[in-house]
Amino acid sequence: MKKANKVLFVLIFLLFQSGFAQDSLKISANEFISVVKSYHPLALKYRLQNKMAEAEITRARGNFDPVLAGKLGEKNIGGTRYYEQRNAALEIPTWYGVEVTGSYNYLDGEKLDPSDTRGGLYQFGVTVPLAKNLLYDKRRALLDQAKFAQKMTEAEQAVLTNDLLLEAENTYWEWVQNYEVYKLKSEIVNINRERLKLTKKTFEYGEKPAIDTVEALSQLQSFELQQQDAFLNFVKSTRQLQLFLWKENRQFYELSQMIYPADGLSRHPAYSDFEFLIDDVESRQINTHFSVLYYRQKQNILESERRLKWQSFLPKIDFTYNFFNKENYRADYLPLFDNNFQYGLKLEIPVFQREARANYQMAKIKLMQNELDTDVKRRELNVKIETYKSEILNYHTQISLSENNLQNYRRLLYAEETRYSNGESSLFLINSRENKVIEAQEKFISIRTKFLKSFNKLKWMRENFLYNTANPE
Incomplete structure (x- = not known):
């Protein structure tokens, strides 16, 4: 091995030497x-x-991308049609934490909940944070x-x-x-x-x-x-x-x-x-x-x-308002709290604020x-x-x-x-x-x-x- 290395070194040296005389x-x-x-x-x-x-x-x-959703379903047992539904919805988040939603919901059947609305229903709504997440959110x-x-x-x-x-x-x-x-x-x-x-x-x-x-x-x-x-x-x-x-x-x-x-x-x-x-x-x-x-x-x-952590000190107060209109009915937009509406106010306040x-x-x-x-x-x-x-x-x-x-x-x-x-x-x-x-x-x-x-x-x-x-x- 030593002899081979020595021969290789000599060959490289000769090649290098000849390089001076060549391009x-x-x-x-x-x-x-x-x-x-x-x-x-x-x-x-x-x-x-x-x-x-x-x-x-x-x-x-991507967190601000609109979300398009749809749902189609039916329940039938022993010849009884419990329900049939077709839903389509669009949710649009905005920069200031406000979320705008719109949907169309069709529901029909023989076993519906009394609070459900039969037929086609259009809905337009908005959710507004009033304290936490209003000025800054995740x-x-x-x-x-x-x-x-x-x-x-x-x-x-x-x-x-x-x-x-x-x-x-x-x-x-x-x-x-x-x-x-x-x-x-x-x-x-x-x-x-x-x-x-x-x-x-x-x-x-x-x-x-x-x-x-x-x-x-x-x-x-x-x-x-x-x-x-x-x-x-x-x-x-x-x-x-x-x-x-x-x-x-x-x-x-x-x-x-x-x-x-x-x-x-x-x-x-x-x-x-x-x-x-x-x-x-x-x-x-x-x-x-x-x-x-x-x-x-x-x-x-x-x-x-x-800034985001500071939002945790604020109470979470979210106001949600939805306007409804049944299919084939003329819409009455005003007043907002007179007919065809739903609203909610949600409040959460951590007691000790340790976290x-x-x-x-x-x-x-x-x-x-x-x-x-x-x-x-x-x-x-x-x-x-x-x-x-x-x-x-x-x-x-x-x-x-x-x-x-x-x-x-x-x-x-x-x-x-x-x-x-x-x-x-x-x-x-x-x-x-x-x-x-x-x-x-x-x-x-x-x-x-x-x-x-x-x-x-x-x-x-x-x-x-x-x-x-x-x-x-």
């Missing part, structure tokens, strides 16, 4: 983010969550809460989507970093191979001692090991990048060949745009951040629940808890913004210092090579200087990557702010 598949950061946004399963899941919230609103509106609460929940979902899914894109973009730039480190190690290996050849020739000509060939070979072997390690890191980061690559129909993108970044660490607009980004984020109001809007919409839901008091108290506590969560989230966002700003500014300064440091090490290496050509130095000192240059170059690449990752954190945080701040609710 290879390249992907830019913008192309990569576009693919993630369009095809990643989590991005699709978040969009489906928004559709589910829209369906919740439709379901809540149907209105469910619809309001569904609307607030939709805004909550939109805010939450926007944050989750941008977090996904941030992770994806930072993975891309880590991939670029590993690629540039591998290219650096490959260049150094090539340089040291040429140096070894030159050292061997100078030894053959008797100009340099044999120990210099050993020194050059040891340096080459050290860099070859580093090159192998850098290549492995690049392959591993390519696999991490592949986790974000999906195709249509939720198919995972299988790599048939090595891919390479089309963008480099040195060619990024962040180096010139970071100050504008900082000013832009500082100008945003923290209350327009989607995470805060999420809690504010949750506050609206809890407030709706509080109402407990429910209302819990609703108020939930409101206070959510306010505390909102304050914590505001503080957390402010700290993140300040942290990202400090990182950007600090890494930008480090880039300048690291670049100057790298240039100085290069000058020292060049000077050492000049002294060596004049016979005043040794290959050991050149290798030592060269190691410092490589170390400084790797540090320079690392700091650039950290700067871009911090820039991305602030950039995607900006995307979490509501652009239209006229009505953040």
Whole structure:
């Protein structure tokens, strides 16, 4: 098994090496983010969550749908027709708790109840809550809460989507970093191979001692090991990048060949745009951040629940009035309480109100808890913004210092090579200087990557702010 893995690694390495000389598949950061946004399963899941919230609103509106009912029946025992009935009814609930009904009822038979009306009867009625459920009821609460929940979902899914894109973009730039480190190690290996050849020739000509060939070979072997390690890191980061690559129909993108970044660490607009980004984020109001809007919409839901619980303190007084008219009779609508009517008044008053008091108290506590969560989230966002700003500014300064440091090490290496050509130095000192240059170059690449990752954190945080701040609710 170890031998097979070693052979596979060598084959991959050879394929990768040959890729430099051939046309290879390249992907830019913008192309990569576009693919993630369009095809990643989590991005699709978040969009489906928004559709589910829209369906919740439709379901809540269903509580206001008119209800059409019908009934047909007959009872006959031993030749005696007890009754025959045909009923059709329409019930229309309205926004303010008032229910309007209309029906046609036909009843006939030999065993009817004395209170039943024989023949066809038209009925129009209305039920009005006079206290509880007049200003607010469960149907209105469910619809309001569904609307607030939709805004909550939109805010939450926007944050989750941008977090996904941030992770994806930072993975891309880590991939670029590993690629540039591998290219650096490959260049150094090539340089040291040429140096070894030159050292061997100078030894053959008797100009340099044999120990210099050993020194050059040891340096080459050290860099070859580093090159192998850098290549492995690049392959591993390519696999991490592949986790974000999906195709249509939720198919995972299988790599048939090595891919390479089309963008480099040195060619990024962040180096010139970071100050504008900082000013832009500082100008945003923290209350327009989607995470805060999420809690504010949750506050609206809890407030709706509080209003609904408060209705439980009110007595339930429902007034019902029905107007009747027999089939084929001329209707006399007025006066309402003179003929052909029915009315009722229903009263319910809980004596101790224990359940109402407990429910209302819990609703108020939930409101206070959510306010505390909102304050914590505001503080957390402010700290993140300040942290990202400090990182950007600090890494930008480090880039300048690291670049100057790298240039100085290069000058020292060049000077050492000049002294060596004049016979005043040794290959050991050149290798030592060269190691410092490589170390400084790797540090320079690392700091650039950290700067871009911090820039991305602030950039995607900006995307979490509501652009239209006229009505953040």
